[in-house]
Amino acid sequence: MRNLVRVQTDDFDLNKEYNRLITTNSTCGAVVLFSGLVRDFIPPQQLVSLELEHYPLMTETMLGKLSMQANARWALQRTTIIHRTGKLLPGDQIVLVGVSSAHRTDAFEAAQFIMDKLKTSAPFWKKETLMPNPDSKPESYWVSAKDSDEQLAQRW
Amino acid sequence: MIKVCFFADLRERLGCAELFVQDFSGENINQLKTFIVKQHPHWEKIFLEKKLLIAVNHAMASNDTAIAAGDEVAFFPPVTGG
Numbered sequence: 063m064r065n066l067v068r069v070q071t072d073d074f075d076l077n078k079e080y081n082r083l084i085t086t087n088s089t090c091g092a093v094v095l096f097s098g099l100v101r102d103f104i105p106p107q108q109l110v111s112l113e114l115e116h117y118p119l120m121t122e123t124m125l126g127k128l129s130m131q132a133n134a135r136w137a138l139q140r141t142t143i144i145h146r147t148g149k150l151l152p153g154d155q156i157v158l159v160g161v162s163s164a165h166r167t168d169a170f171e172a173a174q175f176i177m178d179k180l181k182t183s184a185p186f187w188k189k190e191t192l193m194p195n196p197d198s199k200p201e202s203y204w205v206s207a208k209d210s211d212e213q214l215a216q217r218w
Numbered sequence: 219m220i221k222v223c224f225f226a227d228l229r230e231r232l233g234c235a236e237l238f239v240q241d242f243s244g245e246n247i248n249q250l251k252t253f254i255v256k257q258h259p260h261w262e263k264i265f266l267e268k269k270l271l272i273a274v275n276h277a278m279a280s281n282d283t284a285i286a287a288g289d290e291v292a293f294f295p296p297v298t299g300g
């Protein structure tokens with residue numbers, strides 16, 4: 063499959079996804095693989111866990127559209143977008159964007175494009191459970207969208 | 219009948235994940251909002267929020283997007299994935 067989109071609770075294997083992006087006929091000259099991780103807060107705040115909600119079917123549709131847009135704009139060989147949902151812990155992998163192409167510029171730019179657009183257009187929402195300090199009770203908040211993400215998406 | 223879904227923070231604030239709208243005779247999202255608010259008056263303030271996003275049949279939409287029976291409409295806050 064040239065363009066792969068998966069939304070799943072399971073973790074993903076970077077090595078396996080890297081190998082899938084490389085075409086078998088040796089025309090591939092560049093692979094860019096981006097993985098997003100669950101980042102802990104700066105002490106004394108501590109992230110307990112993250113819950114990722116999504117809109118089933120729309121997420122897959124939107125991610126598929128992003129793959130198509132990237133293919134229309136850059137000379138790509140294969141693309142992979144994997145996004146996890148459900149409960150995640152600090153250090154866990156959340157998202158993977160992989161792109162292969164003959165030349166590096168196409169792969170670098172397309173990967174950044176997909177990631178920037180995913181952040182502002184794919185229907186996922188994060189709810190954080192955190193400890194404001196080590197002695198407090200856990201509190202849960204929905205993460206707010208960032209203007210800086212919107213600006214990054216607008217540049218394409 | 220129109221299926222209406224709510225997600226994330228919005229779903230929790232409304233205390234509702236989905237509802238089925240019957241006997242709706244309007245033509246667009248704006249009219250659907252008015253119709254829903256008539257049945258749930260305490261939702262009015264939430265529905266007036268400027269940042270509320272809309273999807274019709276899994277594609278992003280706006281207040282003037284046309285809708286008809288059988289469509290699936292979703293309302294949700296700005297997305298925060300990745």
